[in-house]
Amino acid sequence: MSGACIKTFTGSLMPGGSDTLIPIENVRVDGSRIIIEKSVPHGFAVRPVGESYREGEVLIARGTKIGFAEIGVLAGINRVMIRVAQRPRVAIIATGSEILDIGEVARHEGQIRSSNSYTLQALVDALGGESIQMGIVGDDKHAIMERFEEAISSCDIVVSTGGVSVGDYDFVKHIVPKLGAEVIFKGVNIKPGQHVMVAQRGSKFIVSLPGFAYSSTVTFILYAAPLIARMLGVENPYDVIEATLKVPFAKRSNKSEFTACNLTFEEGRYWVDFEGKKTGSSAILTNLLGNAGLMICGEEDGDLEAGTLVRVIKL
Numbered sequence: 001m002s003g004a005c006i007k008t009f010t011g012s013l014m015p016g017g018s019d020t021l022i023p024i025e026n027v028r029v030d031g032s033r034i035i036i037e038k039s040v041p042h043g044f045a046v047r048p049v050g051e052s053y054r055e056g057e058v059l060i061a062r063g064t065k066i067g068f069a070e071i072g073v074l075a076g077i078n079r080v081m082i083r084v085a086q087r088p089r090v091a092i093i094a095t096g097s098e099i100l101d102i103g104e105v106a107r108h109e110g111q112i113r114s115s116n117s118y119t120l121q122a123l124v125d126a127l128g129g130e131s132i133q134m135g136i137v138g139d140d141k142h143a144i145m146e147r148f149e150e151a152i153s154s155c156d157i158v159v160s161t162g163g164v165s166v167g168d169y170d171f172v173k174h175i176v177p178k179l180g181a182e183v184i185f186k187g188v189n190i191k192p193g194q195h196v197m198v199a200q201r202g203s204k205f206i207v208s209l210p211g212f213a214y215s216s217t218v219t220f221i222l223y224a225a226p227l228i229a230r231m232l233g234v235e236n237p238y239d240v241i242e243a244t245l246k247v248p249f250a251k252r253s254n255k256s257e258f259t260a261c262n263l264t265f266e267e268g269r270y271w272v273d274f275e276g277k278k279t280g281s282s283a284i285l286t287n288l289l290g291n292a293g294l295m296i297c298g299e300e301d302g303d304l305e306a307g308t309l310v311r312v313i314k315l
Helices: 068-076 115-127 141-154 172-178 213-231
Strands: 027-030 033-036 089-095 130-137 157-161 182-186 197-201 204-209 239-245 256-266 269-273 292-297 309-314
Touching (some): 141 157, 141 204, 213 256, 239 292
Parallel strands (some): 089 130, 157 204
Antiparallel strands (some): 239 309
């Protein structure tokens, strides 16, 4: 009806025939009349149908971690139950008689702290998995066999450190096949961490990593993290980005190398340098402190000049 208005409330449906809402602050009541003292544009404060979502639109893509916004959107469309990926259970086992747990008193100077277990647990948790600490097992074939059987019976992925190299007490590489697991591959042409073994028993996986701290961390990122991500419906656990070398880089081998680097974002692009990064053994985990990434060099790559575009795993 021309010349008529209806009082309504925030969030209500618009009355039939109306197309604009005028805030009550903009009007004055004069008896049975409303005086508009401040005009508004046509369609003001009207929320169109389909503003938030439309029929057929994908609101939450597969592989999305359910957070506060997703929960709110689901409630808004009256979805109480949805299909989600179960968090994979990841058992973590450290092998080696020389390994000493945190807080344990050293018996001799040849023992080293079990940092791997806690590093890998933090990685598993950050990726969305459920980490299960299975402790330290010494260089005893029977004890290792029992611990692995216990782990694979209760978890989706078993991640172990140590015991896959060529030493006299590297028993893991021999025990895994005896568990009825099929070895998918053993040994890779990478630096660090060439002694890696991945096996499968049914729907479960065993990922056996080197014992050195930096090696185990890098190989976990390369071989265990993608398994966890896939079980969660995620394609890639980490972004691989392009960055520019600030300084020259001397390649150390004919293998694929994964080198700890400093990653910065300046002038609209990523840059890589190695200031403060130590060269030495595969045990230097401190190289991953700070805003670190892993620069990738392929087998075919040689020394690289400053200004070269490189690929970096963004941690």
